Amino acid sequence: MPKITPEDLAKITERVKRTMILREGTGRAKIRVHMGTCGIAAGARSIMSTLMEEIESRNIKDIILTTSSCAGLCSREPMITVEVQNQPPVKYVDLTPEKTKIIFDKHILAGEIVKEYALAFGSERVP
Amino acid sequence: MAYRCNVLLCTCTMCVSVGALKIRNKLEEEIKKYNLEDEVQIILTGSSWLCTKGPTLIVQPDDVVYQFLKEKDIPNLVEEHLLKGRPVPSLMYIDPEELNPIEKLQDIPFYHDQRLIALWNRGIIDPDEIDEYIARDGYKALAKVLQDMTPEDVIQEIKDSGLRGRGGGGFPTGMKWEFCRKNPGSPKYLICNADEGDPGAFMDRSIIEADPHSLIEGMLVAAYAIGAEKGYIYVRSEYPLAIKRLDGAIIKAREYGLLGKGVFGSDFNFDMEIFRGAGAFVCGEETSLIHSIEGEPAEPRQRPPFPVERGLWENPTNINNVETLSCLPRIINFGAKWFAGIGTEKSKGTKVFSLAGKINNAGLVEVPMGITLREMVFKIGGGIPNRKKFKAVQTGGPSGGVIPESMLDLPIDYERIQEAGAIMGSGGMIVMDEDDCMVDVARYFIEFTRDESCGKCSSCREGLDAMYEILTNICKGKGKEGDIEFLEELGEAIINASMCGLGKSAPNPVLTSIRHFKDEYIAHIRDKICPAKSCVELIEYSIDQEKCTGCFICNVNCPTNAIIGEKKKPQTIDKSKCIKCSVCKEVCRFDAIKVE
Structure with missing residues (x-):
């Protein structure tokens, strides 16, 4: 390992940034893939892999990708919830890897909600 | 490939001792079973959480914490939470009052009121990964002091911050550095005291296990300020995991050029070495610690001259505690004003x-x-x-x-x-x-300090011995009138006549317990009663004949067969055989065992 200079600190920080925001929970956006039994049966794993590949291939560092359980609408799985910081969460239903890529490009990267795939804004009310 | 989920498994000494490594193996096995190796990463962190609830782990980014894990819980945990995203309430922290599981780490009151400066990185980084430390503003403070500050600036900054020695004395850190820097002797030494000797204390160990680089960076900042080129970390040999992690961290810091000649490419040189102490309480005293590093018996010497004037190998030496040093990177990064804004008028941070x-x-x-x-x-x-x-x-x-x-x-x-x-x-x-007898507690601490006294001053050596004997007698019901006054007088004498901190503070538990719990001493001495029902010589066990159902559970469990009686009839205790171990009281379901 070479000796480092003060300037290298920022480079090292950038390199492990994705891991750290995951642990600190401070990403710009959070994508939840609903991975209940229904979701997995309907193909949620392929949605998860697609999203992971997208994030990897574009070298994006400030997005948190995580799983969540069944959202209660099993017939419309696979489903994801996209939460961009300071915006209400959006649920997308009946997904395929292709639709997921479009959502990733438009909503997550460009901030534009893809209305035709969206189910609803917001999450259910909790008592 | 980047992971989507991090499992932060606590691998501090305590969690490892209750099976954290088995949990790791099982987690790896289950994660593999669901092909999640590319999605879920296991990180072994230092102490992160409630130490008596181990093994524990935290799942991020969900911020969910699990406690008391057993191998058999892991398959369910991996399938439910890591695969399907459903947190498992049965493994979560249970609120002692409300008795409901709490999911999020931040919602647990234990965490809510904490503020992390010395423990800035605890449980969030892998202590073996220097890059993760750097990503949390690591070594930024070092870069700042080397590029923009003179040693005098650093000393002024620490003086302004109001930081005081966290080892116990509370001496202002900046002032100590200044004395050392201004002393003309050379070379100067920096020593980190990690010889945590108090029973029941594990702050230093946990800081080193969770975040060794904070200590290394803190030492670099301190060494730059006082002008030292060589540092020692005096750590007890009973801390093998802390030593291992510190050793690994020092090697990585050297590889990055953060230790050694020309730190960060500047003309500042500093390197450090771990010195393994044999764990003597008296090494908390600076001069004893210095003697121990020099290879001499760990005995204190008269001060002054203070170590900042004549310390290790007769050269100016600055000794700071682990926690003091670990605060430094944050003070430099966020500024003295920020640090001084926390705390009270005279105790900052x-x-x-x-x-x-x-x-x-x-x-x-x-x-x-x-x-x-x-x-x-x-x-x-x-x-x-x-x-x-x-x-x-x-x-x-x-x-x-x-x-x-x-x-x-x-x-x-x-x-x-x-x-x-x-x-x-x-x-x-x-x-x-309420079950703890204050006389017995005082006796316990005096027994400890009596054993740890180096024996150099007769006041401490003989005085503590005498105190121990009197306290033991009181606990046995053999106390005499006048014992309390004698203990007070003796305590004052030990404090006044002993040379080092050990003797000067050893009578404190006795003096304070007499001050606040004098009635307990009097009850032991005059009435031969232990109000907490803890001193075995002063209590007797008996069985309430009305409450006892003859369930026989005490009879079966008694280690000395002291309980006699027929099944389904009230039992009695043979006092000549009873050893007062309290097993019967613990197993009785009808509250029939009386202690008087």
Whole structure:
């Protein structure tokens, strides 16, 4: 390992940034893939892999990708919830890897909600 | 490939001792089973969570914490949470009052009131990965002092911050550095005292295990300020995991050029070495510690001259505690003003405590100075287990004193605790409940300091021996009138005539317990009664003939067959055989065992 200079600190920080925001929970956006039994049966794993590949291939560092359980609408799985910081969460239903890529490009990267795939804004009310 | 989920498994000494590594193996196995190796990463962190609830882990980014894990829980945990995203309530932290599981780490009161400065990175980074430390602003403070500050600037900054020695004395750190820097002797040495000797204290160990680079960076900043090129970390040999992680961290820092010649490409040279101490309590005294590194017996010497004038190998030496040094990177990064804004008028910043004893949430806590003992015990600590009544808290370990319930609203700072007769110490905090006999507690601590006394001063060597004998007699019901007054007189004499901190503080537990719990001493001496029902010589076990159902459970469990009687009929205890081990009381389901 070479000796480092003060300037290298920022480079090292950038390199492990994705891991750290995951642990600190401070990403710009959070994508939840609903991975209940229904979701997995309907193909949620392929949605998860697609999203992971997208994030990897574009070298994006400030997005948190995580799983969540069944959202209660099993017939419309696979489903994801996209939460961009300071915006209400959006649920997308009946997904395929292709639709997921479009959502990733438009909503997550460009901030534009893809209305035709969206189910609803917001999450259910909790008592 | 980047991971989507991090499982932060606590692998501090305590969690490893209850099977954290088995949990890791099982997690790896299950994660593989669901092909999640590319999605879920397991990180082994240092102490992160409640130390008596191990093994524990935290799942991020969900911020969900699990406790008391067993191997058999792991398949379900992996399938439900890591695969399907459904947190498992049965493995979560249970609130001691409400008895409901709490999912999020941040919602647990234990965490809520903590403020992390020395423990900045605890449980969030892998202590073996220097890059993760760097990503959390690591070595930025070092770059700042080397590029933009003179050693005098650094000393001024630390003086302005109000940082005081966290090892117990509370001496202003900046002032100590200045004395050392201004001394013409050369070369100068920097020593980190990690010889945590108090029973029930584990702050230093946890800091090193969780975040060794904070200590290394803190030492670099301190060495630059005082002008030292060589540093020692004096750590007890009983801390193998801490030594291993520190050793690995030093090697990585050297590879990055952060230690050695020309740190960060500047003309500042500094390197450090781990010195493994044999674990003597008296090494908390600076001059003994220095003697130990020199290869001499660990005995203190008369001060002055202070170590900043004549220390290691007769050269100017600055000794700081682990926690003091670990705060430095944050003080430099965020500024003296920020640090001085936390805490009370004379005690700035935060303090790490190891909360132990009769308390629900035993563990490592870092809180702003000025928080009250009541908040510590009942809010962060979660109160006393088994609905018992709080009696006292011992601060500062064997050198400290007991603080009773009437003084619980005392804000924690150096001066206020001293006024109560105790000391801040290095941060051990032992909570006692109604079952603890204060005379017996005092006897325990005197036994400890008596054993650890180096024997150089006769006041400490003989005085503590005499105190121990009197206290043992009182606990056995052989106390005499006048014992209390004699203990007080003897205590004062030991404090006045002993040379080092050990002797000067050893009588504190006795003096404070006499001050706050004199009635317990009197009950032992005059009435031959132990009010807490703890001193075995002063209590007797018997069975309530009306309550006993003859279920026979005590009879079966008694180790000395002292319980006699027929099945389904009330039992009795043969007092000649009874060893007062309390097993019968613990197993009885009808509250029939009486202790008097």
